Amino acid sequence: TQQYLNGDNLATPLVDMVNVTAEIYRQRLIDVSWFMREINEKIARQANQEDDCKGRFWEGRFKSQALLDETALVACMAYVDLNPVRANIADTPESSNHTSVKLRCEQTKASEKPHHKASQTDNISNQPHTLLPFVGNPREDMPQGLPFDLSDYLQLIDITGRSIREDKHGFIEQSQPEILKRLNISAAHWFIITTEFRTQFHGAVGREAALTDFCEHQHFKRRQNLSHCNKLFA
Template identity: 50%
Template sequence: MAQRYLNGDTLDPYKLKAIEDVASIWRERLMDISWFMRCLNESVARQANTEDKCTGRFWEGRFKSQALLDEKALAACMAYVDLNPIRANMAKTPEDSDHTSIQQRIRASILDEQPKELLPLVGGERLNMPKGLPFRLDHYLELVDWSGRHLDPRKRGAIAENTPPILERLGIPPRHWLYLSRNFESRFKGLVGSAEAVRHACRRLNKRWVHGIRDCRCYLSATPC
């Protein structure tokens, strides 16, 4: 019926109603990240199971969808993701970590450029600010490199003498940043940001409670614990 409708054929009213109902479901699925991940997971699992001649899930757990409410949450999440290959011992340095945005930014920075595929890092907020992320590129690269060095178990708990400037600007103590760079995915499930930003989002979304609010208050607020 859908093909006939697209070809301009005249359809009975009940058939048009059926097409509208199906189209409504398709629209919801196109906007639903959970449905997208379900389809993606299934196709990847089928291909991997065929290659490995086995059955079961490809990924251990479900995906997480987190709303980043301010630049503190954004910086913590970006660094956490960019350090995944190093955390998994698949790379020794950020510039060697394949399939990461940090590698793309480093390669572009060598040519004094920023990657066209990624939103640029444009520095702190100011008048006539260009579109981009509110961090300086050199500060972010230094921050990720510094965080990566502290993922080494032999150096766990040590604090570098020269704290990256971006931490001072964001108002995050170094020991709190190290906690975020190690535990971002496990500690935050939904809304991520300062306690004030999370409360504002809860009021807007009519939510009475959100997982991780204590960590948001402790590690991402103006007066951390």
């Protein structure tokens, strides 16, 4: 392979070997199972060495879920960002270590300018470069990014986090953030989604139309999650 990259003249059998190797690498790069196996093995070996023990490190196999529309996307994002709050290892979303919402909060605070009215371009450029930016609500000239407003999402996370911390089941302030209004999700259903996303959904997640299109594209005979999606996203 190194000779091939250096531009050396290789015999046909050697070129064939390079092509076979390249195809193996391509298949690995698009294989989530292979990627997770490599990560899990390294972490498990390190943890076992530190704890001087043997055996499996992870409780079970990873789950890969397709997020088919905006509703599923924001629900999963909120579920992940609020993991530390839900596990009672963080008091607020902005103090939750290793979460994207904390990084977004820190970047937003650092980029605030007194007496300056930020434009949409400013909002995008001031967001963390390592994360996909929030680019506002869907429109015709939509740039690449998350189809929500950043301030709206942070408000949603803050209200939801308070609901989880205060143990008020299904409670969200009467003035719901625009995200919930636009996606037409009830406060009670939103609370269930953001605390039980992994147990409520398996496989693809989205409204009925998106789920139907996905199953037809994948040639699935049954639409898993249909009843839960209809109930919680209705």
